[in-house]
Amino acid sequence: MAKPDFTVKFWGARGSIPVSGPDFARYGGDSSCVEMRCGEHLLMFDAGSGLKRAGIEIEEKGLKRLDMFFSHCHWDHIFGIPFFMPFYRGSMKIRIWSGHLAGVMTTHEMISGIMKAPYFPIAPEIFIADVDYRDFKPGDVLTPHDGVTLRTGSLNHPNGAVGYRVEFQGKCACYITDTEHVPGKLDQNVLKLIDHADLVIYDAAFVEKEMQRYRGFGHSSWEEGVRLCRAAKARKLAIFHHSPLRTDSELDAIGKDAQAAFSGAFVARQGQVIEL
Ligand SMILES: [Zn+2]
Numbered sequence: 001m002a003k004p005d006f007t008v009k010f011w012g013a014r015g016s017i018p019v020s021g022p023d024f025a026r027y028g029g030d031s032s033c034v035e036m037r038c039g040e041h042l043l044m045f046d047a048g049s050g051l052k053r054a055g056i057e058i059e060e061k062g063l064k065r066l067d068m069f070f071s072h073c074h075w076d077h078i079f080g081i082p083f084f085m086p087f088y089r090g091s092m093k094i095r096i097w098s099g100h101l102a103g104v105m106t107t108h109e110m111i112s113g114i115m116k117a118p119y120f121p122i123a124p125e126i127f128i129a130d131v132d133y134r135d136f137k138p139g140d141v142l143t144p145h146d147g148v149t150l151r152t153g154s155l156n157h158p159n160g161a162v163g164y165r166v167e168f169q170g171k172c173a174c175y176i177t178d179t180e181h182v183p184g185k186l187d188q189n190v191l192k193l194i195d196h197a198d199l200v201i202y203d204a205a206f207v208e209k210e211m212q213r214y215r216g217f218g219h220s221s222w223e224e225g226v227r228l229c230r231a232a233k234a235r236k237l238a239i240f241h242h243s244p245l246r247t248d249s250e251l252d253a254i255g256k257d258a259q260a261a262f263s264g265a266f267v268a269r270q271g272q273v274i275e276l
């Protein structure tokens with residue numbers, strides 16, 4: 001029997017705010033949303049504006065179950081939630097997991113917090129799907145399904161964020177956004193999560209020469225992504241969480257530089273599918 005597939009799809013690779021227009025046509029303008037398919041199991045990471053189109057595909061394919069994991073709940077990672085059509089279908093079973101606010105706010109409170117008057121007219125109680133809210137602590141190991149293991153760890157970001165390492169069938173993909181590095185000091189939490197990973201999706205909102213200006217914003221650079229992947233002996237690096245200012249041609253240039261430095265590096269593009 002053939003091994004079940006492990007695929008990763010980028011529904012949105014932009015950070016901070018969605019963008020549109022001719023300068024952003026190729027890499028896409030939707031904000032953070034990444035799907036991982038582990039055989040028949042569907043995992044979604046973050047609910048930025050990219051989640052809207054993911055919902056359309058889930059309905060077209062008739063999928064009925066989904067686990068959704070949050071890095072954190074800054075707007076660009078969560079505002080797709082009310083517009084995700086599977087929440088309004090009685091046939092869907094959806095589990096929502098978060099751990100960045102462990103002990104401060106539950107996952108249910110986090111979702112209720114964004115679907116609340118006067119910022120939004122309806123509350124999540126309107127969802128018709130079977131929605132199960134799960135809470136965990138950074139560092140916990142999650143097994144949403146037999147054979148699918150998620151290792152988690154804290155990232156360095158204002159208000160906290162969680163990075164994930166997903167293991168399935170001997171392969172491993174990591175979702176590491178949003179996070180800021182300390183110059184000259186590789187982040188041990190990140191190194192542990194990405195050790196020998198097949199794919200590392202990494203927050204590279206900035207390039208190294210911009211870092212000085214944006215210290216404290218909670219984001220990193222592709223150069224740091226390369227250093228981390230080299231140290232951890234990871235195979236592929238997906239440059240992710242693109243600045244809303246970064247045009248397609250600028251991202252092309254970044255991709256070239258990054259690939260020259262690390263042959264497994266590439267710039268994540270909305271709609272792109274990676275098979276592990
Ligand atoms: Zn973000």
Ligand SMILES: [Zn+2]
Nearest residue numbers: 072074157178
């Ligand atoms: Zn953030």
